Amino acid sequence: MPGNGALKARLRADYPYILEYRTRWSDNDMYDHMNNSIYNFLYDSVINTYLMEHCGLYPPTSPQYGMVVHSHNDYFSSISFPACAELGLRVNQIGKSSVTYEIALFEKGVEGVKSVGEFVQVFVDRKTARPNANGMATTLREGLERIQHKDYQSKI
Template sequence: MSRPVRPSRAHFKAFTQISTRWSDNDIYGHTNNSVYYFWFDTAVNEYLIKAGALDIHGGAVIGLVVETGCAYFAPTAFPDLIHAGVRVDHIGTSSVRYAVGLFANDEDAAAAAGHFTHVYVDRETRRPVPLPDALRTALETIRA
């Protein structure tokens, strides 16, 4: 298996800042790998909420994670400030594949990068539905 390419900030279209917490560090003194997936989720959903494309409390359509993956390039630890970059790599009828890069402090090279796929479903039936227009518009804005 080939090693993924370490992306720079220029590879991403939207950014959010996430403060690390003391509890994010593990016994080895760096951020535990599971925390990176929380950061992916936070970055994607914050972008969608701020873009007016996702109503997490009352919207008829919600995104369910069906796949995610992460490559780690450099450690992060408390008290780093994480800059999470997001872009859209693929838009389907009811699914979206995001790319996320996590950058510590002022670093230009990602500490970690990965992907995150949502399938959008009806909140009640949990069956896939076509992407609503407002969501599709927000996704196109950050499409690679």
Template sequence: MRDTPRSAFPHFCEIATRWMDNDVYGHVNNVHYYSYFDTAVNRFLIERGMLDIHGGEVVGFVVETGCAYFAPVVFPDTVHVGVRVAKLGNSSVKYEIALYRNDEPLPSAAGHFVHVYVDRRSNRPVPIPEATRAVLAELAFR
């Protein structure tokens, strides 16, 4: 996904880097990239009314993530997180995510993030609710 333009993503979330995100090498530490993934996906779901983090009966558990790094991000950059759905299964969804630094046209990093939808009480997989499925379909990679 190194050469993926911003136009390949139907949704974006803007995240400001923080001073503490930089590591001793002078760039944002890799652990924060996963935080950006998590923030962008869950913010989208919350804003669209598809995730109630406190009382929802069905929630998404992260079961897999991956990231490839292409160029550094540093404080005080702004990260523009592109999100799209690569695969929409019965109880899982695979997101593809790219991090764009400031106004740069190509990503500094890209990866994936998989949610499995589970019943909050039993922690057992359940089908993705229809309303959520419809919203996720809007992000489907075309």
């Protein structure tokens, strides 16, 4: 993942898929901003919404499902109820069975990014909970490729 300065400069236009989320009173913590755990909840939600809407994945019954094997988040400024969040999603890297997502959280009507996170999923067979020898399903891969950032350079 790029350095903190590059992440802090992210724009909505850097993300081909945007999902709105209306914050809830219960999202706030005692410091009057969205609790850290909610960010992961939202990141997981935007990823699964995209997978269901554009990749033919239905997590409860699909032959393959994604397991999160890595996640992290960089926080830049807070957001709190009653703000509306806009979650930007893109794919930075696709492997045989894995995908690296980048997710940004913006506040509707506010220019700067609030946080940028990364999730890595490995798609496994439902029966074995192991990656398929042939990799991820074609429909899944094609859907992920539609939001892949072509110029991303991995630091790994």
